[in-house]
Amino acid sequence: MRHSSFRAAIAAVALLSVTPAVSAAPTKGDAPVTEADLAAHMKILAGDAFEGRAPGTEGEDRTIAYIVGEWAKAGLEAVPGSATPWLQPVPFVETQALGGTAKFTVQGRNLALANDGIVLTGRDASVSLVGVPAVFVGYGVDGAGQVNADVKGKLAIMMFDNAPFGDKLPRYRERRQLLADAGASAVLVIATDAVPWDALRESVGSKVMRLASAKSGAPVSGFLSPEAADALLKASGQDGAALREAAKSPDYKGATLPVTVDFTAQSAIRPFASHNIVAKLPGAKPDGKAILFLGHWDHLGICAPEGEADRICNGAVDNASGIAVLIEVAKRLGRGARPDRDIYFLATTAEEKGLLGAHYFADHPAVPLSDITVALNVDTIAISPRGTPVATIGRGKPAYDAVVREAATKLGRTLDDDGEADAFIQRQDGWALGAKGVTSLMVGGSFSDMKLLEAFLGSDYHRPADEFSDKIPLGGAAEDADLHVALGRAFADTKRWPGK
Ligand SMILES: [Zn+2]
Structure with a gap:
């Protein structure tokens, strides 16, 4: 195990530095997420200093410090009663x-x-x-x-x-x-x-x-x-x-x-512990149902053989982009009008090793799985430009599909329901929760345009070339971030959504 006292320290600092969220006054609406908002987080998370965010490395320590710090600033809290606030140790x-x-x-x-x-x-x-x-x-x-x-x-x-x-x-x-x-x-x-x-x-x-x-x-x-x-x-x-x-x-x-x-x-x-990061936005009128946002923080670390010029798989698109979206979504939900229901945010470890952090959370959930009315996973989201239709991995439950349709339509998005996206259903963290009966959706444009997605999977994906640059399309990710803010609000609204 490495730097566990460092982790405790950053968690404590995050706790102390939080000023209580000023959330009583409802805002007129959520400010749109911009490409620049996302780029700022991605540059840091996918920077060489984070060493490709491999579980059990100093890159993990830095990743945890950054995400906890940002989520604390957004007004999220550690889950009450957790032995290790903000962190769920996952033994490997x-x-x-x-x-x-x-x-x-x-x-x-x-x-x-x-x-x-x-x-x-x-x-x-x-x-x-x-x-x-x-x-x-x-x-x-x-x-x-x-x-x-x-x-x-x-x-x-x-x-x-x-x-x-x-x-x-x-x-x-x-x-x-x-x-x-x-x-x-x-x-x-x-x-x-x-x-x-x-x-x-x-x-x-x-x-x-x-x-x-x-x-x-x-x-x-x-x-x-x-x-x-x-x-x-x-x-x-x-x-x-x-x-x-x-x-x-x-x-x-x-x-x-x-x-x-x-x-x-x-x-x-080598036995060691890595960590899921778990945070909570307490609802204004909790009714026992909860929304779970998740995305994996980990990537492949040092991935290229010795002697190569660039050995770090930085994972900018996979999945610094998804974490960037979850930080911006947390900020809007945390600082704007407080949603009725509790909303949990989970950044998982070891997705790249087979959804291991998500499986561990599913076996040791911070909130009973039966209380989670929907899990929304965000992974590899910086693929498509603005205007890309919205596809949903895991669609097919009409009531849920209607919420997605309404939220997307209100934002001027069109829907892609040709079902192609479902080819990826087992390749994302939502699968671990879906296997336990939690309705898990992955919503966005990245899984709509298969040509763009396959171009990424066939080139930079899981290689040192998946690093931050101005060439990464962030327009679609920014729109998808707005959509996730809207989905969080819709599913957390006790009047709009019954909380199946
Ligand atoms: Zn990956």
Whole structure:
């Protein structure tokens, strides 16, 4: 753990420096959020001094200090009764690979795989496995989401990409865990062409972070580059392309390979705490229902290999933009006419590691989940210009959709309800709350124009190039911020919204 006393100190400073919000007099309306408002926060949060906001680093300390300071200025308060005001400690275990070997034997002959095509992490400090038989499992699950092959005591070789035979099927991390739960000795994930192998190897290959409370994975896990996987399959007498094709069936049962593997892996195991930031704007006439705004503060930290000129993944769009919006929304709701209902603000940690901070909050909520009438997640919001229609991830509940429609229309926005945005439903923190029955929406223009979004995902996303510059479009984010102020007011209004 690092600088925990520093954190306590900044929380105390934030508390003391708050002048009580002057909120009794209703304002005429909320001042529009401007591009400059958002840019000011993003420049700081995505600055190199924040080191890419990786959980458990000094970048986390700086991020917490900034967000708590801004939210306190906005008039938010620590949640009463919390043991660590403003902060929810989230216990993690990080496993860093120190070294490892995989010796493949194909029909009695050694097969050398290029070293840079495989990354291994051991579950424990030192792991040694001998003669592990291998099975290619495709996506690892069938159409019902159940493990599709007998993997007990085996190496399961699984594909990274989402299974093409259902949109509610688990993503690769969960599938990897299912295979571990089914007794796999090792799970190797074949990387996708969609993520550059070097970036994947650097960002997720060598370090694995999990909630301390989570089930542990297989004794050995890791990644194979697409080329290394093809070489292995070819040496096994298999056609990689044909196997991938066969795996697209929801009934695929996997293929046993004439391969055994000896593994060794050495790892450094580090328990540490990161933090969700939780704050509350007490309602003027609370009725037991609450609104939750959330967005993730974390990003990937130092993400590029040594020797690169720029090694910091600053995460300007992902998700300094969302935090900037949540700061400005808090200011308007905190300083303007006080809403009826309690409004909570949550900045989550470790979204980039699999929505881990959001999952932890969902398991240890600061307010009973059944009281949350709506959760509004804000992530990667600086994509589109002004005038972009409003899409909603998680739409389909007519009463909620009507509130969004009314708020957007009043602001002169048009609605995009072609449903394309739902492709991202599992890739955002709202998913962790939605899984527990909380209505979770992600509303805005960034998920409306798929061309713009995909251009970002295919270029700067999760790379050092996602850094602050004047070229980032903030017009759409500013409009979306105004929309979130309006949505906060609408859902917190006991006369307008029944609080389902
Ligand atoms: Zn991300």
